[in-house]
Amino acid sequence: MARSARDPWRDGAAPHVPARLGTLPGVCLLPGDPARVDLAARVLADFEIRGQNREYRLGVGRLRGTPIAVCSTGIGGPSTEIAIVELARLGVTTVLRTGGMGALRERIAPGTVCAVTAAVPGGGAASWYAADTGSPTGTGTGGRTADAQVTRALHAQAASLGIGLTEVTVASADSYYLGQGRPLAGYEREAAERYSALRALGVDGVDMETETVLAVGRAMGLRAGALLVAHANRVTDGWLEDYEPAQLDMLRLAAHAARALADPVPASTPPAAGGRP
Ligand SMILES: O=P(O)(O)O[C@H]1O[C@H](CO)[C@@H](O)[C@H]1O
Numbered sequence: 001m002a003r004s005a006r007d008p009w010r011d012g013a014a015p016h017v018p019a020r021l022g023t024l025p026g027v028c029l030l031p032g033d034p035a036r037v038d039l040a041a042r043v044l045a046d047f048e049i050r051g052q053n054r055e056y057r058l059g060v061g062r063l064r065g066t067p068i069a070v071c072s073t074g075i076g077g078p079s080t081e082i083a084i085v086e087l088a089r090l091g092v093t094t095v096l097r098t099g100g101m102g103a104l105r106e107r108i109a110p111g112t113v114c115a116v117t118a119a120v121p122g123g124g125a126a127s128w129y130a131a132d133t134g135s136p137t138g139t140g141t142g143g144r145t146a147d148a149q150v151t152r153a154l155h156a157q158a159a160s161l162g163i164g165l166t167e168v169t170v171a172s173a174d175s176y177y178l179g180q181g182r183p184l185a186g187y188e189r190e191a192a193e194r195y196s197a198l199r200a201l202g203v204d205g206v207d208m209e210t211e212t213v214l215a216v217g218r219a220m221g222l223r224a225g226a227l228l229v230a231h232a233n234r235v236t237d238g239w240l241e242d243y244e245p246a247q248l249d250m251l252r253l254a255a256h257a258a259r260a261l262a263d264p265v266p267a268s269t270p271p272a273a274g275g276r277p
């Protein structure tokens with residue numbers, strides 16, 4: 001049967017994420033980097049790659065018997081929006097970004113594992129799903145907040161695993177260089193202005209996907225959160241060269257939180273994917 005342009009799914013297969021209806025567990029970790037999907041094999045048992053299409057690499061493994069999916073989103077808001085919308089329709093009900101960020105506070109050293117509480121509006125893909133009601137000082141988030149159950153699960157599992165966890169707010173930019181205030185030849189003034197503007201937002205870090213995960217996840221009726229490792233510190237100019245141990249800590253914590261969240265959801269919880277919440 002020919003695909004519909006309006007809704008290009010076919011026989012239950014999503015157009016971008018390499019999966020079919022009814023084949024995924026309810027919880028999914030969301031790294032940006034496809035290589036981090038393979039790293040998840042070090043924290044999940046029976047891990048198997050289910051497929052890859054474009055930036056969407058998908059694997060499923062188990063933690064103490066609980067199935068957990070891992071799907072990369074690629075870089076930035078547009079590819080992340082596609083991942084969230086398709087995963088929601090595929091039956092996923094909880095998503096947890098597992099990514100990297102640039103810290104904007106001196107105290108957040110490279111390697112720090114951070115639970116995001118909220119993202120400020122940045123005008124990217126998320127703005128189609130959530131109002132840009134945040135103030136320039138970062139006091140409003142327009143629905144870009146992490147699900148409280150996800151945040152609680154992260155804290156509880158971090159305590160039992162002995163992994164330090166710092167709560168942060170972030171801005172997400174659909175740009176790594178100028179949009180994050182990195183100096184480019186010929187754009188030194190604009191980069192300096194953008195860096196000052198990012199600092200003036202009052203957020204603790206900058207990445208490229210969290211805002212979309214929180215806003216689109218919430219709009220799709222999912223429980224959405226984000227766990228980020230500070231890969232860089234923009235204030236001290238620090239960079240974590242040996243990134244793997246911190247990524248493994250983050251994935252281990254994310255997997256344990258996902259397992260806790262995969263337990264049956266109370267009847268009072270609103271239905272999952274589909275429709276406006
Ligand atoms: O570590 P991941 O999840 O890939 O995320 C961060 O790394 C990429 C930039 O290098 C962006 O996607 C940014 O958000």
Ligand SMILES: O=c1cc[nH]c(=O)[nH]1
Pocket residue numbers: 100101102103176180206207208231232
């Ligand atoms: O500086 C950084 C580091 C990780 N991810 C980003 O988006 N920026």
